[in-house]
Amino acid sequence: xxxxxxxxxxxxxxxxxxxxxxxxxxxxxCTVRKGEIVTLLGANGAGKSTTLRTISGLNRASKGxxxxxxxxxxxxxxxxxxxxxxIHVPEGRRIFKGMTIQENLELGSFTLSDDSERQRRMNHxxxxxxxxxxxxxxxxxxxxxxxxxxxxxxxxLMTRPKLLLLDEPSMGLAPFLVKEIMxxxxxxxxxxxxILLVEQNARVALQLASHGYVLETGKIVIKGDAExxxxxxxxxxxxxxx
Amino acid sequence: MSTxxxxxxxxxxxxxxxxxxxLVALGYTMVYGIIKLLNFAHGDLYMVGGFVGFLILSAISxxxxxxxxxxxxxxxxxxxxxxxxxxxxxxxxxxPMLQAPxxxxxxxxxxxxxxxxxxVMAITxxxxxxxxxxxxxxxxxxxxxxxxxxxxxxxxxxxLLMVILYLFVxxxxxxxxMRAIAIDQDACKLMGINVNRIIAMTFFIGSSLAAAAxxxxxxxxxxxxxxxxxxxxxxxxxxxxxxxxxxxPGAMLGGLVLGLLEAFGTQIPFVGSEWKDVFxxxxxxxxxxxxxxxxxxxxxxERM
Numbered sequence: 001x002x003x004x005x006x007x008x009x010x011x012x013x014x015x016x017x018x019x020x021x022x023x024x025x026x027x028x029x030c031t032v033r034k035g036e037i038v039t040l041l042g043a044n045g046a047g048k049s050t051t052l053r054t055i056s057g058l059n060r061a062s063k064g065x066x067x068x069x070x071x072x073x074x075x076x077x078x079x080x081x082x083x084x085x086x087i088h089v090p091e092g093r094r095i096f097k098g099m100t101i102q103e104n105l106e107l108g109s110f111t112l113s114d115d116s117e118r119q120r121r122m123n124h125x126x127x128x129x130x131x132x133x134x135x136x137x138x139x140x141x142x143x144x145x146x147x148x149x150x151x152x153x154x155x156x157l158m159t160r161p162k163l164l165l166l167d168e169p170s171m172g173l174a175p176f177l178v179k180e181i182m183x184x185x186x187x188x189x190x191x192x193x194x195i196l197l198v199e200q201n202a203r204v205a206l207q208l209a210s211h212g213y214v215l216e217t218g219k220i221v222i223k224g225d226a227e228x229x230x231x232x233x234x235x236x237x238x239x240x241x242x
Numbered sequence: 243m244s245t246x247x248x249x250x251x252x253x254x255x256x257x258x259x260x261x262x263x264x265l266v267a268l269g270y271t272m273v274y275g276i277i278k279l280l281n282f283a284h285g286d287l288y289m290v291g292g293f294v295g296f297l298i299l300s301a302i303s304x305x306x307x308x309x310x311x312x313x314x315x316x317x318x319x320x321x322x323x324x325x326x327x328x329x330x331x332x333x334x335x336x337x338p339m340l341q342a343p344x345x346x347x348x349x350x351x352x353x354x355x356x357x358x359x360x361x362v363m364a365i366t367x368x369x370x371x372x373x374x375x376x377x378x379x380x381x382x383x384x385x386x387x388x389x390x391x392x393x394x395x396x397x398x399x400x401x402l403l404m405v406i407l408y409l410f411v412x413x414x415x416x417x418x419x420m421r422a423i424a425i426d427q428d429a430c431k432l433m434g435i436n437v438n439r440i441i442a443m444t445f446f447i448g449s450s451l452a453a454a455a456x457x458x459x460x461x462x463x464x465x466x467x468x469x470x471x472x473x474x475x476x477x478x479x480x481x482x483x484x485x486x487x488x489x490x491p492g493a494m495l496g497g498l499v500l501g502l503l504e505a506f507g508t509q510i511p512f513v514g515s516e517w518k519d520v521f522x523x524x525x526x527x528x529x530x531x532x533x534x535x536x537x538x539x540x541x542x543x544e545r546m
Contacts, residue, residue, distance in 0.1 A: 058428055082434030094429040096422045107422050110415060111434040159434065 006034040008067075009163050009194045010055070010086075015064035017047075017054045024050045026218045027064070032163065037185070037195045039205040039226075041235070042215035048198040049091050051215065052165045055196075056088035057081045069162065083111050085162035089169070091198075093152040097141035101132050104140050104151055108158030118158075125154040128184060146177035153184065163194045170201050182208060206230050247386040252505040254389045258462065260501020261400030265455035266478035267485070267493035268407065269328075269448025275424040275488040276444050278344070279336060282351040284452055285475020286358035287324055289468060291453025292460040293362060295320035296373055308376040310395070317399075317457040321450035328449025329442045337438070355475075362468040370467050373460035396458050403454055404494055407447070411490055420444055424488060473519070480526045486539020495537060500525070 010032040017025040025047050032038045042048050053059040055066055057078035066074045068086050078088075096104050105125060109118045126133035129150045135143070140151055149169055156164060166185070170178040178201070185208055189195055199205035206212060206226045214222040214235060222235065229235050266288050273281045298316035299308065306312035335354050339347040381390035411417035419435050420443070430437055459474075460466050481500045485492025503525060504518035529536065 056432060058431065077436070078431035079434045079436045082432065088432050090429065090432060094426050094432075096425045096429065098425055099418070099421060103418055106415060107418055107430075107433050107435070110419060155433070 006036075008032070009034050009036075009069060010196065011067045012051075012055070013065045013067075015051075015054060015061045015066060017050055017059050017061050019050070019059075024059075024218050025054060025061075028215070028218070028220055029064075030213050030220065030223070032194060032196050034194055035189070035192070036211075037189050037197060037209045039197045039199055039202075039209035039212040040215060041199060041202045041205060041212055041229075044200065045217075046215040047218040048200075048215055049167055050218075052088055052090075052167050052196070052198055055165060056086065058088075079111075082159060085160070086165070087156040087159050087161035087163070088165040089152050089156045089167060091167040091171070093148045095140045095143075095148055095151050095155065097139070099140060100137050101140050101143070101151055102136040104155050105132075105136075105158050108155035111159065121158050121160065125157050128157070128187065129154050145172050146174070146180070149173065149177075149181060150184075153181075153188075157188070161193055163196065164188065165196045165198070167198045168200060169197075170199065170204055178204060202229075202235065244386070247384075248509060250384065250387045252509060253502070254387070254393060256502035256505030257397050257498070258393050258501070259504060260498035261397050262455045262459055262462075262474065262497075263477050263481045263500050264494045264497025265400055265403065265451045265458075266474055267481035267497045268404070268490065269452045270478050271482040271485070271487055271490060271493040272420070272444050272448045274482070275490075276420065276441055277336070277340065279347055279351065280479065281336075281448075282348070282475065283331065283354035283358055284448070285471035285473075285478065286355050287328055287449045287471070288452040288456040288459070288474055288478075289362065289466075289471030290327065290358055291320050291324045291449075291456030292373070292466045292470065293366075293371070293456075294323050294453065295457030295460055296371060296466055299373075299375075308374060310377070313375060313377075313457070313461060317454055320453045320457050324453035324456075325446040325450035328445040328452075331449075332442060332445040337441075355471075359468050359471060366468055368468065370465045373464050373466055375461055375464075377461070392461065396462060400455070400458065403451060407451070407490070410447075416440070416443065477522055480522050483526060483536055484529055486536030489536070489538045492536055492538035499537075 008031055012028055012030050014027045014029055015025055016027060028051055040048050040051060050059060054061050057076055061074055065072060068084060071084065073081050073084065096107065105122050106118065109121060112118055131147055132151060132154055140148070143151060153169070169181050173181065182204060185195060185197070197205055197209060206229055209226045211225040212229050213220050222229070222232065266284065269284050270281060273279055273284070295316045298319045299312055302312055302315060306315065331354055335350050336347060339350050377392050379390060381388055381393070411420060419430065419440050423430050423437060423440050427437055459470070477500060478497070481496035482493045484499060485494070485496025500522050503521050507513065507518050507521040508515040
């Protein structure tokens with residue numbers, strides 16, 4: 001891979017985050033470069049989602065710094081961070097149930113004022129996820145888990161992201177759907193979207209990523225390229241067991 | 243009067259009353275929908291809206307008289323002013339309390355309600371103010387049934403405001419963002435939506451609808467009093483719960499149901515109009531027992 005020579009898109013330096021009194025992240029540092037797929041692995045409660053929530057501004061870093069495309073985004077509001085092109089697809093999809101698929105996608109382009117551009121982007125999303133086009137006027141609550149994941153990703157794509165944070169996109173999906181989502185992640189990456197992928201399913205994640213980090217109780221304990229991580233006995237034991 | 247006449251007359255009365263309830267209930271339900279706050283000060287914004295409308299009407303009556311044009315003008319200005327007041331209240335009193343326990347913000351809302359009603363009481367010495375208009379007493383005369391043009395105009399204006407609100411909420415991006423915030427605030431932030439700004443906008447819209455109802459009530463009843471927000475606040479809350487709190491069509495429906503119920507309730511033999519509150523709150527109790535989510539409300543899991 002030649003991606004490692006490219007410019008840094010996202011850099012975390014010694015980031016610390018608290019949930020009330022719980023010290024959720026301890027000195028987390030990581031780097032994502034342009035065009036890469038980087039994965040963040042770890043068990044339940046290791047701090048993977050918190051890392052993403054801290055990057056996107058939903059949680060506040062109490063120490064350390066987060067830099068996106070050369071700009072310090074530590075302490076910025078989530079909606080300001082979105083405008084810079086950093087989009088977070090949260091755990092559990094969090095689509096707007098009770099609203100139609102089309103409305104969900106429109107809200108994805110909230111920051112955009114140009115309606116024809118909105119339509120262009122929506123067509124692009126429909127081209128990637130034809131099933132969403134078919135059901136665009138349906139209540140999104142009626143979608144299956146896989147379709148909801150597609151909608152969540154499609155909604156994020158409406159902003160034309162430079163960096164996409166994906167939190168457990170494979171969660172709860174049947175194997176053939178996991179493959180479908182993986183294929184789409186690769187396609188998006190080829191279209192130029194840099195991706196930070198959080199997964200519990202390390203086997204899947206290490207197939208996609210060029211390199212990864214392993215979190216344990218809020219600390220990064222291992223980092224390396226995907227090939228090395230795949231070979232690492234302890235990771236295989238801890239996270240590839242299933 | 244024949245039975246049909248009575249039905250028609252009470253239908254007219256009920257629609258007018260119901261329009262006021264619906265306009266006030268909309269603000270209640272919208273605010274509850276996005277920040278889960280029962281804004282007890284909302285009825286007082288209706289009252290303040292009436293007084294502001296009165297002040298503006300007095301100020302411009304030299305220019306326009308007390309005609310329809312002047313009334314529409316003062317209604318619009320009162321909506322803007324009270325909408326702004328609602329935003330300020332939200333910013334100063336409620337926003338700092340959003341992370342606090344639910345009870346704290348409820349008590350804050352009660353305090354705001356007292357400040358508004360006692361403030362107006364102090365200014366007006368607790369007196370009734372006559373809301374004078376030059377509107378004609380003409381109307382549609384169907385023999386025993388009489389509907390004045392004023393009544394007709396009030397129902398039409400209230401309906402127009404509700405249609406505009408409906409279109410805004412369902413057809414515009416900002417309206418959709420408002421609905422989305424009621425569903426999932428964090429997800430909205432991740433879409434680039436400035437949640438605080440949408441909450442402020444919701445307070446603006448809700449408060450200005452209450453102000454519109456307040457001015458309309460001034461025109462309809464011909465007088466204003468600092469305590470007029472109290473009962474309508476309770477009624478609007480009842481209407482919002484009947485329709486399903488958090489639901490915008492529910493608030494409109496709940497308001498109309500309540501207005502019609504009170505109008506027709508007065509026709510039950512030996513029961514006078516002073517019993518109308520009993521019907522409203524009786525229906526509320528019945529509904530809370532039989533269908534607590536309201537007519538159009540969705541079942542949701544309460545997370546306290």
